[in-house]
Amino acid sequence: MTDNQPQQTEKKTVDSTLLQHHDQFVRLKRLSMVKKKETIPCIVVFGRHRIVIVRSSDGKLLRDFHAWDIVDYQSDSHFFTFKFKDKSDNCELQHGSDGDELSECLIQMYSSLPDKNRNFTLLFPKIERKVEGVAYSSSDSEPEPCGGFVFLYLAFCDFYQVEPCNDICWDMNNMYPETGCETFNLVDLFFRSKRLTIGDLRCLFETLQYNNYFTTYYSSNLKYEKEVLAMITQTLTINKHLQSIVMSDVGIKHEQMIALSTSLSLNQGLALRSIDLSKNPLENKGLIAFSSLLGSSIQRLESLNLSGCGGTSTGLAPIIKGLEKYQHSLTFLDLSHNKIEDASKGLASLFSVCSNLQTLKLKECSLDFHLLNKCETATNLDVSDNRIPVKDNKYLDAFRFFQSSTNLTQLNVSKTGMTADILEAFIQTIPNVTHLDLSDNSMGDNLLFVISSSFTAAPNRITTLILDRNFEKPSKQRQKVVNDFAEFLEGDHCLLEELQIAGGPKSQLKADCIPIIFALMKNVTLKTLDVTGNASGDSLPLALSKALQLNTTLTTIKLDDNGIGPHGFYALKRTLTRNSTLCFIPTPTIDISVAYKDKPAEVVKDISTLLAKNCIQSLSVSPPPYKALSNASSSSSLNVKFEEQPPKYMTHSDSSSSQNNDKPKSLAPSISSGGSSSQLAPPRPQSVAVKGPLGRPLPHLGPQRKASIQRLDTMRAKQIFIANMDHGTPEEL
DSSP, X not given: OOOXXXXXXXXXHHHHHHHHTTOOOOEEXXXXXXXXXXXXXXXXXXXXXXXXXXXXXXXXXEEEEEGGGOOEEEEOSSEEEEEOSSGGGOEEEEOSSOHHHHHHHHHHHXXXXXXXXXXXXXXXXXXXXXXXXXXXXXXXXXXXXXXXHXXXXXHHHHHHTOOOOHHHHHIIIIIHHHHTOOEEEXXXXXXXXXXXOHHXXXXXXXXXXXXXXXXXXXXXXXXXXXXXXXXXXXXXXXXXXXXXXXXXXXXXXXXXXXXHHHHHHTOTTOOOOEEEOTTOOOHHHHHHHHHTTBTTTBOOOOEEEOTTSOOOHHHXXXXXXHHGGGTTTOOEEEOTTSOOGGGHHHHHHHHHHOSSOOEEXXXXXXXXXXXXXXXXXXXXXXXXTSOOOOGGGTHHHHHHHHHHOTTOOEEEOTTSOXXXXXXXXXXXXXXXXXXXXXXXXXXXXXXXXXXXXXXXXXXXXXXXXXXXXXXXXXOTTHHHHHHHHHHHHHSTTOOOSEEEXXXXXXXXXXXXXXXXXXXXXXXSSOOEEEOTTSOOTTHHHHHHHHHTTTOOSOOEEEOOSSXXXXXXXXXXXHXXXXXXXXXXXXXXXXXXXXXXXXXXXXXXXXXXXXXXHHXXXXXXXXXXXXXXXXXXXXXXXXXXXXXXXXXXXXXXXXXXXXXXXXXXXXXXXXXXXXXXXXXXXXXXXXXXOOBOTTSSBOTTOOXXXXXXXXXXOHHHHHHHHHHHHHHOOTTTO
């Protein structure tokens, strides 16, 4: 009895049978099958998960069965018998003296299959098993893509008689290994031309049970049926490699949470580090059941998200107490949209022992700041939608908590009822914060006054400031405080890189935000500006068309829902022909739909094209050498004079020689107030005949643009040349 390839009469049957069951040929043995006391010469083909028996004389298929169908085997000096649940299906083979070789073939097959139903352990108790989840190729040389996911998936599909999803197999063999993605995203699998059935999900989840490639399981906004939740529970009971699970808003109730917690406690090798069960109606019973896992089954927890689970202090108290066991590993905690109330005291105890807790989200959870002490390690804190009472100086408890948390860099206090009267004192308690959210506090115009005065009087590190929906009722002093805020943006004390002053249905600055737009002429720090929803009309893009000619730092502006009409969009297009640094404007869908209804004009496409050109240019061309305006009020009439200056793109030797002059030339504008006319853009330098890298003259381009192009590689120069020919120069547009 020797191994060889099937003969021609046998090959057709073997190939078709293995193909039908999505299997591959591995080994072959020639022997005889005993059937009704008749001995039939045959071949026994071992695939990767299926055994096929074919008659040698005519190639007829005698038997085929899955490896997991075998419940036992018996071998003696002359016969080898496969045993199944139904004894009438037992298969008896006659061999010479090589029964051990059949056992070797069976061991090789089982060694690359998971020990489903403990088949391998029961059949070969003395054989050491390979690591579960690692499936080897037919040559046993290299691990297969994604830990052999497709091989195991096809084996399960064959066992449960489910047609495999070829697109999923292709993704696992090609896309996932190339991108290095280790997240099993159930949401992606649902967005297919054919909806997944319960049988499909069963094969996928049972494959995931034994897979050691994926480290994250993700599903969000998918309502689980009972069968699906049972599959996930079984997967988490067996899998020892998943480090993160995200099951947000999947409909897990407290009954299912109790069953899930019980199953997880059975997994002695549970590797979970990050858990997200947010937006599931767990309630107190489910939270208490989950708390039983803390410190026992879960050995190291780094991130926990239980926001929106309907818990109160009764269910949250044991959770918070159990988290103290992870004082050195916990870095992220989200308990938002639960009623913490009296459990705030437990939070204070948790904060005092945690040495690495950096992100803390406690939005709308009825915090009692009086019970909190400090959280020294927190860098990102969200306490939005928790009332900070002003009456009887109770706000001092919150301020003390913020001040004691000395490492805070991001703080969200939106919807806390904070007033402008206590804002200045609040800012003094957060000297290290760089990201501050004060939105939805209805502070009114005094907010801008306090910001400009306190930021100017005392140094701070705030670079991102969010003031959305704070200006419901305009005061008589609005124009003055807006102008003062604009002057702050123009001054040296401004460190802001992102400013958001979005409006809403009841909170709109309207045309009063125009001085802030004009402040961009002098501001040299802002990179992102959000003025959406302020109903400013066409005056907003018209102001931008002037300000952005001189601004060289702003890269993103959001301006939708401002009532911009066709004239405003045309002005925005003209703006982009004179600015090379603005790269991103979120599509103003609301204004476009109103201005152009169902037929957006070509100007909208032109704006997108010009933004794309700026993005390409920003990667390879230095910004234009214009400097911000100085010593001028953004709201007054301006007379602009420009002096010449050595361009920024000149070589080091040229720059050195120019510095030897007594009065270096400058392109920076000098401003004098007064007068009725304003020149908002410098005169373009005279053209100089320069050839590009392709050896061709570059028409309609100034010396700065040409000098920049000369430093580009040939392909980039060609792209920009074509872009200029398509869109023309600013003068032509």
